[in-house]
Amino acid sequence: MDIGLLLKQLHQGDPRSVARAISLVEDRSEVAAALMMGLQQERFDQALVVGITGPPGAGKSTLTNALVRCLREQEQRVGIIAIDPSSPLTHGALLGDRIRMMDHALDRDVVVRSMATRGRLGGLCAAAGAAIRIMAASGCRILFIETVGVGQSEMDVAFLADVSVMVLAPGFGDDIQAMKAGILEVVDLLVINKADQPGAKKLLLDLGTETANSDRLLQTVASEQQGIAELLTRILSMEEVFRKDAQFMARRKRSRSRETLDRVMELLRDRLRELVREEADNQLEPGAAAAGIVARIMGD
Amino acid sequence: MTQYRVLIAKPGLDGHDRGAKFIARALRDAGFEVIYTGIRRTPDEIAASAVQEDVAAVGLSSMSGAHLRLFPAVLESLAKAGAVDIPVLGGGIIPAEDEQLLLEQGIAAIFTPGTPVEVIINAFTELCQQQHLSR
Ligand SMILES: Nc1nc2c(ncn2[C@@H]2O[C@H](COP(=O)(O)OP(=O)(O)O)[C@@H](O)[C@H]2O)c(=O)[nH]1
Numbered sequence: 229m230d231i232g233l234l235l236k237q238l239h240q241g242d243p244r245s246v247a248r249a250i251s252l253v254e255d256r257s258e259v260a261a262a263l264m265m266g267l268q269q270e271r272f273d274q275a276l277v278v279g280i281t282g283p284p285g286a287g288k289s290t291l292t293n294a295l296v297r298c299l300r301e302q303e304q305r306v307g308i309i310a311i312d313p314s315s316p317l318t319h320g321a322l323l324g325d326r327i328r329m330m331d332h333a334l335d336r337d338v339v340v341r342s343m344a345t346r347g348r349l350g351g352l353c354a355a356a357g358a359a360i361r362i363m364a365a366s367g368c369r370i371l372f373i374e375t376v377g378v379g380q381s382e383m384d385v386a387f388l389a390d391v392s393v394m395v396l397a398p399g400f401g402d403d404i405q406a407m408k409a410g411i412l413e414v415v416d417l418l419v420i421n422k423a424d425q426p427g428a429k430k431l432l433l434d435l436g437t438e439t440a441n442s443d444r445l446l447q448t449v450a451s452e453q454q455g456i457a458e459l460l461t462r463i464l465s466m467e468e469v470f471r472k473d474a475q476f477m478a479r480r481k482r483s484r485s486r487e488t489l490d491r492v493m494e495l496l497r498d499r500l501r502e503l504v505r506e507e508a509d510n511q512l513e514p515g516a517a518a519a520g521i522v523a524r525i526m527g528d
Numbered sequence: 529m530t531q532y533r534v535l536i537a538k539p540g541l542d543g544h545d546r547g548a549k550f551i552a553r554a555l556r557d558a559g560f561e562v563i564y565t566g567i568r569r570t571p572d573e574i575a576a577s578a579v580q581e582d583v584a585a586v587g588l589s590s591m592s593g594a595h596l597r598l599f600p601a602v603l604e605s606l607a608k609a610g611a612v613d614i615p616v617l618g619g620g621i622i623p624a625e626d627e628q629l630l631l632e633q634g635i636a637a638i639f640t641p642g643t644p645v646e647v648i649i650n651a652f653t654e655l656c657q658q659q660h661l662s663r
């Protein structure tokens with residue numbers, strides 16, 4: 229594998245190179261580190277990462293597709309990473325988000341990648357951060373990350389994104405109960421999609437007056453392109469505000485630390501498994517065994 | 529173990545995607561990551577999606593009888609996209625004489641309604657392995 233050539237073609241926006249680069253990281257190839265270090269950082273600095281999360285069926289993919297349509301009218305190149313869970317038993321996954329995005333299938337400036345979580349919890353996959361960097365290096369100005377997220381434990385996308393959007397829709401009452409308190413503490417914007425459906429009013433009631441009256445709540449009918457231009461304007465104006473003060477860089481820094489921690493955990497996991505397996509022969513009480521292993525790693 | 533990614537697509541104008549969905553689920557249950565693109569896709573859309581998703585194989589389903597036209601058209605679109613190395617498998621109601629023609633034109637495997645699902649999974653596994661070796 230000629231990494232130099234791959235990097236050159238990737239920065240020119242070649243679809244196959246972009247896709248292959250993401251696979252190399254996702255499959256933990258040994259050339260992944262060299263590849264990631266060769267990406268133009270400025271392009272990532274200029275890009276905006278938008279997280280789209282919410283329960284399955286709320287309309288996240290449809291909404292992303294609608295936002296992309298607006299952005300393509302402005303001739304912006306965009307990237308979409310759509311993440312769905314892998315089965316913990318078989319490791320298989322059915323990735324169907326593309327179905328709602330086929331309007332753009334022949335548009336070379338709409339880069340779509342479906343990814344499975346591959347055992348990572350929190351809604352993201354381990355390679356999500358790398359995938360947005362690769363897409364940004366290929367010239368994408370706006371990156372969307374779609375994740376399935378209901379409870380707080382699935383909100384990791386909010387750390388990775390510059391602007392995060394929670395999408396809810398009528399008929400998801402139970403999901404909302406699980407996280408009603410403080411949705412707006414976790415995400416930047418709350419979208420009530422399917423506002424054309426009869427349950428939309430009840431959903432607002434369920435959210436409580438404070439959330440329902442927030443200026444960070446918007447209503448859309450994604451399948452009809454309604455409210456989408458307003459949502460996009462809102463996202464872009466948030467970006468503008470963030471970039472003016474130190475917030476943007478602070479968010480990126482937080483996101484980088486978070487991703488670093490993730491990678492550390494991933495690198496350690498396999499090594500730790502080995503150590504734990506060795507330790508098992510000593511038949512120690514688990515707490516003592518764990519303390520022993522940590523002491524060994526830290527070199528105390 | 530390498531996690532294989534495959535694309536399952538339904539070209540042509542008929543809306544019968546039972547077969548495509550059945551195979552998509554069977555492959556998922558066998559541990560594949562399956563990207564499903566829905567019904568009525570053009571060969572160019574299928575090829576562009578296969579490239580963007582960097583899949584190791586493409587599975588096509590056709591129930592309308594248009595397989596002799598549509599399956600080779602996907603091969604052509606993949607070639608245009610610079611992805612001749614991605615194998616294409618096809619399934620559906622396909623008479624034996626058509627099967628021979630399609631294999632001659634470069635379709636890697638053909639499955640008909642009687643094919644046991646393990647045979648299909650094995651064919652995908654082998655072709656994905658080969659595709660990864662060629663990377
Ligand atoms: N009535 C209505 N249906 C919608 C709207 N947005 C999406 N849908 C439909 O909701 C279903 C789920 O949408 P999808 O985007 O796949 O949801 P996701 O699972 O959150 O990505 C699809 O059948 C969409 O056509 C909307 O604004 N109104």
Ligand SMILES: [Mg+2]
Nearest residue numbers: 288289325374
């Ligand atoms: Mg979706």
